[in-house]
Amino acid sequence: MLQEESDLSLIIAQIVQKLKGSNLYSQLERQAWASLQRPEIKLESLKEDIKRFFKTSGWEKKLQNAVYSELSVFPSPRHPAAPPEHLKEPLAYMRKAQGSWEKRILKSLNSMCTELSIPLARKRPVGEQKELLSKWNEMGTDEPDLSLFRPVYAPKDFLEVLINLRNPNYENGDYLSFRTHLGLIQVPLKVKDIPELKELFVELGLTTGQLGIDDATQVPPELFENEHVRIGQKVLAEQDSAAAQQYVRQGSPTALRAELWALILNISSQPEDILYYEQLKTNVIQHDLLVDSLIYKDVKLTASNDDYYFVFEDYLYQVLLCFSRDTSVLGHFAYNSASPPKSYIRGKLGIEEYAVFYPPNGVIPFHGFSMYVAPLCFLYHEPSKLYQIFREMYVRFFFRLHSISSHPSVSSRKTGSEQTLNLFLFLLLKRNEKSLNEMIKQLILICGVTSVFL
Structure with a gap:
């Protein structure tokens, strides 16, 4: 009990410290000083009166959303004696695998840099800056020669690393079974079983209403949809991030999805956020990075404009080029098993x-990286808002899809790549174990018959 209270006090102190450096803290401070001029604020009840003012003026809700947003990425409490690297990844063999993978990526990038005699970064000439600025909103029409550039890695390369990963302290001994060798992922990580998943995702139960799914519920689908939309509008009016996340567990109406996701991520597009995006854009205009060519190459290979499929190629450049310059993204490495690559003057x-x-x-972009942004382009048509949504989704969720990690985050609903693959295999076995057994038997039989003729 005392340990839990100590952990809670530590979490509160760290969140308060982080919020003190935020723009919200400055706004709250200004509002508190301004409220002293109000007649209802009395000196003898100053603290309670200011609290009441924050609540009635909506600032308390903004503070709650900010705290909720910080909690969503706050790392799990660790033992006081644990070394700092355990906060990023508790298992030594996974830290080693992640380190080796990062060296491989950096070697690939440096090799390409040397082969092509291209610097990692350079200042653009004034003429080139003016040209890029003039076509900022139509970069999709540009056709640079990218034939010499290659992605530093593809998802299949990362999958091979995960497949070859082994726990040196784990040995099945004499109890090797067909299930042991069935899956590609051989790392024994704990995943939730069926009862635990049912409890965690109770809203997906057959008797619970879920938007877009016609299950055997007691309420007709059209009535549920109308009521669900009405509740969604109320959630948006209240501007409560926690309520919005709970609400979308039963589905997100198409018309409300963009606003709901922004509320859950605590994105409000303040003037200072737009100014920050413009500063990143200026950095793109002024300096050319080698990774810019990797971004261009990836977009051209995976998500270029198509009148019948995808018409947001320009948005991808505007978001990803700015993202590569955003040093605030470095903050997520505090709870990411990966470490940012370094270069030297x-x-x-x-x-x-x-x-x-x-x-x-x-973050070094890889083949398919632009697909993280592509679906969001259908919801957000303002580049600065689209950028904020993508950046927040990346530092909360997307980074886990390409880093070697063993543990879930605080919410227990977001897992690393290893656990995601293990969970998929577990569910596949549970659902179709009999069919898989029969398939394996048939393959063995076919192999046996084939060997007779060889």
Whole structure:
């Protein structure tokens, strides 16, 4: 009990410390000072009166949403004696695998840089800056020669790393079974069983209403949909992030989806957010990075404009190029098993004082990276808002899809790549174990018959 109280006090202190550096804290401070001029604020009940003012003016709700947003990415409490690296990844063999994978990526990037005699970064000439600025909203029409560039890695390369991952302390001994060798992922990680999943995702039960799914519920689908939309509008009016996340567990109406996701992520597009995006855009205009060509190449290969399928190629460039310059993304490495790659100023190789993160956000794009942004383009048509939504989704969720990790986050609903694959295999076995057994038997029989003729 005392340990839980201590952990809670530590979490509160860290969140308060982080919020003190936010724009919201400055706004709350200004509002508190301004409220002193109001006649209902009395000196003898100053604290309670200001609390009441924050509640009636809506600032309390904004503070609640900010705290909720911080809690969603707050790392799990760890033992006081545990070393700092355990916060990123508790298992040593996974930390080692992640480190080896990062070295491989960096080697691929440096090799391409050397082969093509291209610097990692350079300042654009004034003429090139003007040209890029003039076509910022139509970069999809540009056709640069990218034939010499290659992705640093593809998802299948990452899958191979996961397949070859082994726990050196785990040994099945004499109890090897068909199930042991059936799945590609051989790391024994704990995943939730069927009863636990049913409890965690109770809203997906057959007797519970779910938007877009016609199950045997007691309420007709059209009545449920109308009522669900009405409740959704009320949730948006209340501007409560926690309520919005609970609401979408029964489905998100198409017309409300963009606003609901923004509310859950606590994105409100304040003037300072738009200004921050414009600053990132200026950085793109002024400096050319090697990863820019990787982004161009990836978009051209996976999500270029198509009149019948996807017409938002320009948005992808506007978001991803700015994302590569955003140093605020570095903050997510505090709870990510990965570490941001470093480069050194020319002539100062190996001297830490001259080391810089490259790219500035610490994320090297790979083949298919643009597909993280593509679905969001259908919901948000303002580049700065689209950028904020993508960045928040990346630092909360997407980074887990390409990092080697063993543990879920605080919510217990977001897992690393290893656990996701293990859970998929577990569900597949539970649902179709008999069919899979028969399939394996048939394959063995076919192999046996074939060997007779060879």
